[in-house]
Amino acid sequence: MQGSSKPGLSVNIAMNTGVNKSESHAALPMRMTISHVSFFYGAKQILFDVSLGIADKRVTALIGPSGCGKSTLLRTLDRMHETVTTSRLEGEILLDGQNIMAQDVTQLRRRVGMVFQRPNPFPKSIFENVAYGPRINGFKGPIAEVVEKSLRNAALWDEVKDHLHKSAYELSGGQQQRLCIARALAVEPEVLLLDEPASALDPISTAKIEELLVELKNLTTIAIVTHNMQQAARISDFTAFLLTGQLIEFSPTPHLFTTPSDPRTEAYITGRFG
Amino acid sequence: MNARLRWRKFVSNFMLAMTGVCAVVSVGVLFLILGYLLYNGGASINWDFFTKLPKPVGETGGGMANAIVGSAKLLLAASLVGVPIGFFGGIYLAEFSGSFTASIVRYAADLLNGVPSIVIGIFAYSIVVLPFKHFSTLAGAFALGIMMIPITLRSTEEFLKSIPRSLREGAMALGASKWRTIASVVVPAAYRGILTSILLALARVAGETAPLLFTAFGNSRWSSGWTQPTSSLPVMIFNYAVSPYDDWHRQAWAAGLVLLGLILIINIVARTILSRGISVPRS
């Protein structure tokens, strides 16, 4: 790769605080390990032999053009793909060293949370939305405290603390998405998966969520799918680039965006396609 | 897996199984009905049933020929009332969809649809039977026709509306006037849907009993013309079923089988026509 300037890509790595540039991936503990995973919808193969590790208490981003399989990969991590009957998974995915397919799926999903592309609060009050998770999991203690803690962690508490019993639908889009994050955090997941969480939001809400995610990695491991490269560069520690179901490159974020190893990665991040 | 999770999973599997039971029971009712009708009435479907007149009270045998013919006459006449109003009215609604008049018509049609059939019966009585001072086939046809109107009206409107604009515009670009377009292009394109809705409306009113009780009333003999009271399948079933005579019960089952069989066949045919595809090319 020539060291040519890359117009159109201004990377603000300075925002990525708390991380050594080019931190060695191998030196960190892995919260989840994806080994030789291939994925099929019926006869059609979507993922081809993907292997990577999700580092503990770090943000890992999955990027790539539309249809590259990044969302599909994310959804295997909490076995959400099983809601489609024709899906088939080969390979192994470990959470804390245990195969997720060998565990009870309901339990797994408590440990691996998910936030979706469009905000999808339940038709209940703000309070009840956040309380839902702990309640069904049999939480016996003071639930109001858990709700407050989660809303604070999602940087939403101050805005809603006097309106906890209003319907969640009265919030703005950005607030609803933060509510969904709070809802997911309430069950204290070990890993939080986010599938393009800001793509349906305006720029200001997006910025708020990005700030939030960088803070949250102290609480929980984060894996995020995004089609916005700048976003990945801003908030993630490690980035995986996928193309047509294959993992092309996986490296510390600063490295991938300034000196990518694979020409296809470079082509993508300089906007030549995608 | 802790005990609480085990319990939750058990509840989950149990409740989901129960919903399956509900579904089976609900669908099962249909087969229950068919089963009883076939079992109790199947043997009585013979040539006599279709050709003979009912025997006087107490005598066994006889058939329901006049009821079958009566129902046919009623349906024919009812269509003459219900179909044109529904069809042309539907065209109007589809073409002038946004207007205030259209919304009123739509509202009235929905209202009419919800009126219990017995109320339609006494209405038809007050309009047709009272002035002429006797029951008649016409009165029964009038009542049934009224019931057909909302169904054909709304369906025609829906199917016409589903024809893409590009089809109309294509015709009009060739110089066809608005009404010509409708007649020669839009309606033929929607004919499948319109036809099935007419069939479904017929199937619906074929089984109606209540409105006929005070209009066509009933007749143990043949009724000639249109101004005499006439027998009909549903009314016969009603009268025979609640009678104390076993032989009449037997015939009621048979009549029920014939009536339901006809209605189900019309329904299945209509729905199959519909699902085979409304012949509109993609734009």
Place this chain on the structure above:
Amino acid sequence: MLFAASVVLITVMVVWKLWINSALPRHKFGLRFFITDVWDPLADQFGALPFIYGTLVTAGVALLIAVPLGIGAAIFLAELAPPRISDTLQFFIDLLAAVPSVIYGLLGFLVVVPLMRSVIFPALNKPLGFLPIFKGPSYGVGFLTAGIVLAMMVIPYIISVSREVLLSVPRDQREAALALGSTRWESTWKVVVPFAKTGIFGSIFLALARALGETMAVTMVIGNTPKVVASLFSPGYSIAAVIANEFTEATGDLYTQSLFELGLVLFLMTFILNGLARLLIIVTTRRGSGMGNV
């Protein structure tokens, strides 16, 4: 054009005729019509209470049976069954909805009534006969029988509408519930069904409207006795049934017009219910598509 206008004309005339043809009893009895429970044609005494009571009780029993069954089946069809099975079963449910009232009545009179006498009544009356609603004796016909037959008739309406409404709930509602560690039942019952709540209520109102106006099946199994009594096994009467049975034999204007007034009452009841139902269903379908204001 004119045809469309005639629809409005007919509808208006229906209401008008009901109104003027019930003038006599309206003036004679006024509002007492609704609380008198005596229906004695010979004495020119006409009270609507037994019929309103019977109509409401049978509809109530029908809903008690049909709503759990119908919603359960709708949940199965919308959430559990694979699309082909769901569509096939829905097809059968649609056919069930096409079965005419008189056939239900036939089945009711010749099958359910004997069943009531020989099986259901003993089963309920022996252990629970001390409760006023289960007091005997039973002749087979009565409120409960009518309620059971009505339930069979309205289940298809509840299933069809509820299934559609449930199918229109956005996928990610269910997935969000699952992602929090819910079991399948929990995600269905605590999230998907509440989301579709309004539409499901709409289907119940629709079913209720149908049950209230139902004539033939009820006439054949209710026992045709104008009484207001607590026991479900007792014979009773409904508005539609009394009109069906007595209209052609009604002598004298007061008698006939009282029946017209009953018709007017029935019309109003179904009119209001249908209106509410339509409102609820419209609200749900609109809500499902206009979500997540950004």
